[in-house]
Amino acid sequence: MxxxxxxxxxxxxxxxxxxxxxxxxxxxxxxxxxxxxxxxxxxxxxxxxxxxxxxxxxxxxxxxxxxxxxxxxxxxxxxxxxxxxxxxxxxxxxxxxxxxxxxxxxxxxxxxxxxxxxxxxxxxxxxxxxxxxxxxxxxxxxxxxxxxxxxxxxxxxxxxxxATQTDERPMRAARVRRPVPGDDVIDQVWDRLRSAKTPLIIAGNGAIRTRASAQLRQFCEATGIGALMTFMGKGALDLEDPRCLFTVGMGQRDYPQLAIDAADLILTVGFDPVEYGPEKWNSGCGADIIHMDFAPAESDKYYQPSIEVVGDVAHGLSMLNARAERDGAPRYDLASQTKLRERMQSEFAEHAQDRTTGSIRPQKAVADVRAVLGPDDIVLSGVGAHKMWIARHYQCHAPGTCLISNGFCSMGMPLPGAIAAKHACPDAKVLAVVGDADVMMNVQEMETASRLGSDITVLVWEDKAYGLIAWKQEQEFGEHTDLSFTNPDWMQLCDALDWQGQRCDNAEELQSALQRALDHRGPSMVVIPIDYRENMKLTERLGKITETF
The missing domain is CATH 3.40.50.970 (Thiamin diphosphate (ThDP)-binding fold, Pyr/PP domains)
Incomplete structure (x- = not known):
């Protein structure tokens, strides 16, 4: 051949x-x-x-x-x-x-x-x-x-x-079993966990792969220890689980940092430093860390684990679960984690019932996205100011239901990514949340979605600027350079490419607009004017955190 x-x-x-x-x-x-x-x-x-x-x-x-x-x-x-x-x-x-x-x-x-x-x-x-x-x-x-x-x-x-000829034939597909941690190192981890008073888990990208999430949930239930999740670790714990402490990873001090500060031991599970650099959450290099991952810890002065558990994460957690079942749950003081969960729930509820017109707050937009999607439906977030709101406020029931570009952090993923998400999970509703800058990076794939009949929805947050860069510059310099641009007529663009299009300027009507888009068979777009005045309001509020947990 x-x-x-x-x-x-x-x-x-x-x-x-x-x-x-x-x-x-x-x-x-x-x-x-x-x-x-x-x-x-x-x-x-x-x-x-x-x-x-x-x-x-x-x-x-x-x-x-x-x-x-x-x-x-x-x-x-x-x-x-x-x-x-x-x-x-x-x-x-x-x-x-x-x-x-x-x-x-x-x-x-x-x-x-x-x-x-x-x-x-x-x-x-x-x-x-x-x-x-x-x-x-x-x-x-x-x-x-x-x-x-x-x-x-x-x-x-x-x-x-x-074009050459060959007599060779394909090799048989092979999947290799991952090595598992040894009993001795798991015993060390369990002994350290039993002696801790206020342990905390940080679950990363590796915690939602290879069955690790199921074992992590079992471990948190058995011990009562709460888990923070990175942007790419969302869904490792169900948002309704009382041990779910939501998301960590903002570039500035946020309430989850208070729970980290209160912990006397941090167990990282599948943590990937490309997601959230240790210098952000362990700037004083004082945290006592246990590293559990498929690979050894990165050499980083802000991340020097006292114990490294290298091997299959799900298997390592199952070994800890066996010890918890044998010995019973240790006694912990997890009041700081309860306070964090309550504090973040109040943050999520703020503006969730807004009735503003002319522009829509990010908090309201995220709350409505969560309200119209089921536990197994999929959200994809691009890169921009919208990413920070999705990362902080959108919480998940299951792994793989919120995809954020966060390692390399490239703009342009959600629109084409949504097409593939529907291929991968045909029974799930797929919604891409994009900024107007992000969606234009690969806007040509609207034609691909139309040609394929992709049953996807794209929610465009329109501010006619590179909003995240403006936010960062204003944080650092008190002002920002000219980052504005113009957009196409979104509804004409939808008509030209055979998409259903809606514009929604009224916060009270957003949820019904999203539902219509999701119910439509084929590609749909909903465009909203986003109120990014909330960006600096969040920065100012977080900058005034003086409390401790």
């Missing part, structure tokens, strides 16, 4: 069901081989959109999300989405074409060293220079991409290699 046929068969053998991308001339053989495959090819309008789709598909399913671009500009267009997925720990496989081997040694049209370019933003980047290597390379790439911590792997296939 042709090498490109073999490549496709290897992808099939690894369970790949869908590829997002924009092909080029150098992918021609691969695309023709894909025609007779069980793998669906989703044509996107920009390679960055394809990479974000692959990222979200990978984050939600745990399988590799696959994206494709051609050589040169196709490969460079992919890279931002790939970097975002890699740092948000999404299993991804990135496929790019390349000019023939016979011209790679010299200056040649569109040829550049893509493999080297991708090395800093992937777990592994390589080129196929012989058809006989395809089975091993595909097998290794998928294996690495899905191994903890998951991330992106890149494979380049040159046009002349794709």
């Amino acid at each position: 042709k090498a490109s046929d073999l490549f496709v068969k290897c992808l099939e053998a690894e369970g790949v069901e869908r590829i997002y991308g924009v092909p080029g001339e150098e992918n021609a053989d691969f695309m023709m081989s894909l025609q007779d495959s069980s793998i669906e090819f989703v044509l996107t309008r920009h390679e960055q959109g394809a990479a974000f789709m692959a990222e979200v598909y990978g984050r939600l399913t745990g399988k590799v999300g696959v994206c494709l671009g051609t050589l040169g500009p196709g490969a460079t267009n992919l890279i931002t989405g790939v970097a975002d997925g890699n740092m948000d720990r999404a299993p991804m496989l990135v496929l790019t074409g390349q000019g023939a081997l016979t011209r790679q040694h010299k200056e040649s049209h569109q040829v550049m060293n893509v493999v080297e370019m991708y090395k800093p933003v992937t777990k592994w980047s390589t080129a196929i220079n012989a058809a006989s290597n395809i089975p091993e390379i595909v097998h290794k790439a998928v294996k690495l991409a899905t191994a903890e911590k998951p991330g992106a792997c890149h494979i380049e296939l040159a046009e002349d290699v794709a």
Whole structure:
């Protein structure tokens, strides 16, 4: 068979069901081989959109999300989405074409060293220079991409290699069992937990993967210890669980920091420093930390654990659960955590019943999004001021129901990501919350959603400016530079691209507008004027925190 046929068969053998991308001339053989495959090819309008789709598909399913671009500009267009997925720990496989081997040694049209370019933003980047290597390379790439911590792997296939003949066959798909922590280190952790008075858990991205959430919930119930969740750890505990202490990760001091300050021991579970740097919550380097993760702790002067539990997180928690069942729950003073939960609940309730007209407060918008979505429905948040409100105020019942770009923190993910989220979870309602700057980063994927009939809703918070940058500049300098821009006529844009469109200027009507959008079969957009005066009001309120828990 042709090498490109073999490549496709290897992808099939690894369970790949869908590829997002924009092909080029150098992918021609691969695309023709894909025609007779069980793998669906989703044509996107920009390679960055394809990479974000692959990222979200990978984050939600745990399988590799696959994206494709051609050589040169196709490969460079992919890279931002790939970097975002890699740092948000999404299993991804990135496929790019390349000019023939016979011209790679010299200056040649569109040829550049893509493999080297991708090395800093992937777990592994390589080129196929012989058809006989395809089975091993595909097998290794998928294996690495899905191994903890998951991330992106890149494979380049040159046009002349794709056209060669080969007798090779795909390798058998393999999934490796993760190593588990030893009894001795778990005994140390349990002894330390039993001697603590005010322990606290910080649950990160790793706490919502590989069954870890179920074990964490059991552990919190058995011991009574509360858990803060990072932006990418949302849903590790159900929002209604009294041990759920909601979200930590704001760039400034917030009420969750009071619970951290009151803790005499912090157990981090699946914590990833790319989410929320330890210098933010342990600036004095005084916290007693136990690190439980798939990988050893990063070397960071603000994060020096007294015990490191390295191995499968779910298994490690199950070992702690067995000890809690054997010995019973220790006696703790968790009053600070109760106060935090009550304080944050009052924050969430503020403005949730607003009836303002002309503009809508962020708190009201988030409350209404939560009200119209079920426990297993999915929210995707872009990057901007809206991200901070979603991160702080939107709470979850289940893992994987709120996706925020927070490791690499790239704008532009939610619109294309929503398309992939519906592929990954067809029974869930999917709603993307975006700023007007964020959505315009990949607005071309509105056509993709329309063409596919994607049953998604996009809620646009319109302030006609780069709101988060304005917020940050005003915090630091007391003023901000000119960050304003104009927007398209959103309703005309929806009409042109066959979306249902609504504009809602009245806070009292927002919930019903969102419900109409979600009930509509196909893509819908709701646009609201957002009241970002609340940004600095929040900053000023948090800046006046003097209480302790």
